[in-house]
Structure formats: C-alpha cells, structure tokens
Amino acid sequence: MPDLTGHVALVAGGTRGGGRGxxxxxxxxxxxxxxxxxxxxSGGSGLDRPETIEETASMVTEAxxxxxxxxxxxxxxxxxxxxxxxxxxxxDGRLDVLVxxxxxxxxxxxxxxxxxxxxxxxxxxxxxxxxxTHVITSRFVLPLLVARGRGLVVEVTDGNTARYRGSFFYxxxxxxxxxxxxxxxxxxxxxxxxxxAITPGFLRSEAVLDHFGVTEATWRDAIAQDPHFAYSETPxxxxxxxxxxxxxxxxxxxxxxxxxxxxxxKEYGFTDVDGTQPDFAAHWADALVDEHGPLGDxx
Numbered sequence: 001m002p003d004l005t006g007h008v009a010l011v012a013g014g015t016r017g018g019g020r021g022x023x024x025x026x027x028x029x030x031x032x033x034x035x036x037x038x039x040x041x042s043g044g045s046g047l048d049r050p051e052t053i054e055e056t057a058s059m060v061t062e063a064x065x066x067x068x069x070x071x072x073x074x075x076x077x078x079x080x081x082x083x084x085x086x087x088x089x090x091x092d093g094r095l096d097v098l099v100x101x102x103x104x105x106x107x108x109x110x111x112x113x114x115x116x117x118x119x120x121x122x123x124x125x126x127x128x129x130x131x132x133t134h135v136i137t138s139r140f141v142l143p144l145l146v147a148r149g150r151g152l153v154v155e156v157t158d159g160n161t162a163r164y165r166g167s168f169f170y171x172x173x174x175x176x177x178x179x180x181x182x183x184x185x186x187x188x189x190x191x192x193x194x195x196x197a198i199t200p201g202f203l204r205s206e207a208v209l210d211h212f213g214v215t216e217a218t219w220r221d222a223i224a225q226d227p228h229f230a231y232s233e234t235p236x237x238x239x240x241x242x243x244x245x246x247x248x249x250x251x252x253x254x255x256x257x258x259x260x261x262x263x264x265x266k267e268y269g270f271t272d273v274d275g276t277q278p279d280f281a282a283h284w285a286d287a288l289v290d291e292h293g294p295l296g297d298x299x
Contacts, residue, residue, distance in 0.1 A: 001243060002244055003030055004029035004065075004096075004243065004246055004247055006030070007030070008091045008096050009031050009032070009033045009098075010034045010097070010099065010141060011023040011033055011099045012133075013102035013104075013156075014036060014053060015035075015052060016049060016205065017101070018205070019102075019156065020059070022235070022242045022243075023056050023057075023059075023067070025063070025236055026060070026065060027059070027060030027062075028065065029243045031065050031246075032066040033057070034070055034083070035068065037072065038071065038073050045104060052069075053070070054069045070083055076136075080136050080137055080141070083140070083141075084143070084144060094144075095141065095151065096148075096150075098138070099242060100134045100137050102129070102134060102137070105126040105129055106207065108123070108126040111166060111170075115168040118168065122169075123168070126169045126173060127172065130173035130174075131176050134180055138184060142193075145188070145193045151193045151194070152193070152194050152245060152246050153194070153196070154181075154195075154198055154242055154245065155177045155197040156197075156199075156238075157258070158170075160178070160197065160198075160258035160260045160299055161258075161299060162296060163295065177197060181195045181196055181257075182258075185256035186256065189255055194252045195255055195256065196255060197257070198258075199259070200260075201232065201278055201281070202228060202232035204235070212229070228283065231279075231280055232278065233278040234273050236272065237270075237271075237272040237273075241259075241264040241265070241270065244270060257298070257299070261278070262278070262279045263298070265277045
C-alpha cells in the first residue's frame with residue numbers, strides 16, 4: 001500500500017460497495033477519511049440495506065486510518081455546504097482527495113423495458129440521485145482542493161467506454177459521471193488538481209453477494225450460478241486503485257481520463273485481498289466478446 005499519512009479524503013457515498021472499499025483502503029494507507037451518506041445508525045436511506053456510514057468509518061480506523069462518519073444527503077446543497085465547512089474547520093482547510101461514489105439507484109433501475117415503457121418519475125429520480133448529487137458535492141467541496149493547488153477528484157462509475165450499459169437511465173447516469181470527471185479536469189487542471197473517473201470490473205459488493213446468496217468467505221459457491229463471477233473483484237481492489245492514484249505524485253497526467261481497475265493494477269502492481277489481480281476486460285475478450293461484442297475502447 002502507498003503511504004497517505006497526513007492526507008485527508010472525503011468519500012461521498014461511502015456506506016457500502018465501491019465507496020466503502022475506497023474509504024477503507026484509503027484508511028489502510030494512513031489517510032483521514034470522511035465517510036458520508038444517508039445510511040446512518042440514526043436513520044436509513046430508504047434502500048433497506050443494513051450497512052451504515054458509522055460501520056465504514058470504524059473499518060477505516062481499524063485499517064489504520066482515521067474514519068469520520070457524517071450523515072449527509074448529497075442532494076441537499078445546504079448539507080453539503082455544511083460538510084465542506086466542517087472539513088475546512090477541522091482539517092485547517094486541507095482536503096487531498098474527493099471521491100464521489102454516490103449512487104443509490106439500484107431500486108430505480110429498470111432493466112426490462114425501453115425508455116418509452118419506463119416509469120418517468122423513477123428514471124428522473126435516478127438521475128437526480130446519481131448525477132445531481134455529484135454536481136452539488138463538487139460545487140461546494142472543490143474550493144478546498146483549489147485553495148491548496150493540488151489534489152485528486154475521483155468519480156466512480158460503471159464501465160469506461162461509450163458502450164451502452166443495458167438500461168436507458170442507468171446508462172445515462174454512468175456515462176454522465178464520466179463526463180463530469182472530464183469537465184472538472186478541464187477546469188481544475190490550471191489549479192493543479194486532477195479529476196478522473198474510475199470503474200471496477202464485476203464488483204462483489206454486499207448487494208451482489210446477497211443476490212447470489214453467498215458471503216465474501218463463500219463467494220466461489222456462486223460461480224455455479226454465473227461462471228463469469230469467477231472473475232469478480234472485491235471493493236478493496238477498487239479502493240487500492242484509488243489509493244495508488246491518490247499517492248501518485250504525477251497523477252495530473254491522468255486527468256480527464258476514464259480509468260479501470262483492470263488497467264491500473266498493471267501500472268501500480270496492487271492485488272486484490274486474496275493476492276490475485278482480476279482483469280475483467282481480459283475475461284471479456286476471452287469469453288464474452290463473441291456474444292456481446294467488444295467491450296469498447298477506453299474514453
């Protein structure tokens with residue numbers, strides 16, 4: 001792991017999945033990590049999931065960093081403004097990394113119908129939850145990075161190509177997040193701040209494990225249900241990719257790009273928790289390209 005001792009990070013949407021994996025691995029590298037989201041011990045997000053920001057913050061601390069849980073609804077500008085003010089006050093204005101992993105769109109995603117047959121209210125709610133929250137967060141948090149003249153913004157997405165992602169509103173949200181990174185990179189580069197998008201491969205999130213009826217300890221039992229699951233990766237793999245980006249003194253050379261765990265492990269040499277180096281793009285080329293076509297060139 002790289003050394004991020006003394007660094008301060010904000011992981012928006014750090015309750016579970018990729019956000020949790022990133023927060024914990026930034027902590028394992030020694031960073032102070034603010035973990036935000038709606039799911040708290042004092043109130044849920046409506047997703048009917050058991051994970052909380054307090055649990056993630058505790059995991060950050062156990063990993064070697066300092067986890068700070070703050071309940072924030074990132075669709076509310078006043079709450080995000082208060083969060084930015086709090087970080088500035090508690091950390092003497094220092095923020096090194098902003099990770100935006102806010103999602104919450106799973107129950108709103110319709111995988112069965114084309115746009116003209118989908119529920120419009122649900123689709124627009126998905127966009128507000130998965131895109132507007134990112135814009136609001138950057139609006140109030142970016143000044144902390146700009147003031148320091150250095151830092152990294154990471155937009156978490158699904159896929160790093162222009163390939164269609166199977167559902168209209170889902171595709172629009174995940175593609176737009178990549179564009180958010182590109183646009184922020186253009187405006188932040190003169191200030192020495194990099195902005196990238198990043199995607200995992202087949203992510204073994206808590207929800208995915210539940211879907212297959214397995215745990216992280218027994219995940220291989222689900223390969224019989226889906227052979228592609230053999231090439232999945234833990235949220236920690238994504239987290240280690242982000243930790244290495246945050247520690248890279250020349251990360252500005254990657255600004256504006258859509259990155260992936262399956263390429264970054266080759267550059268930085270990190271592994272997943274079991275010592276493997278999952279490469280879903282390679283698996284796609286071997287096993288899925290004939291049925292689904294090329295994965296697509298990176299954006």
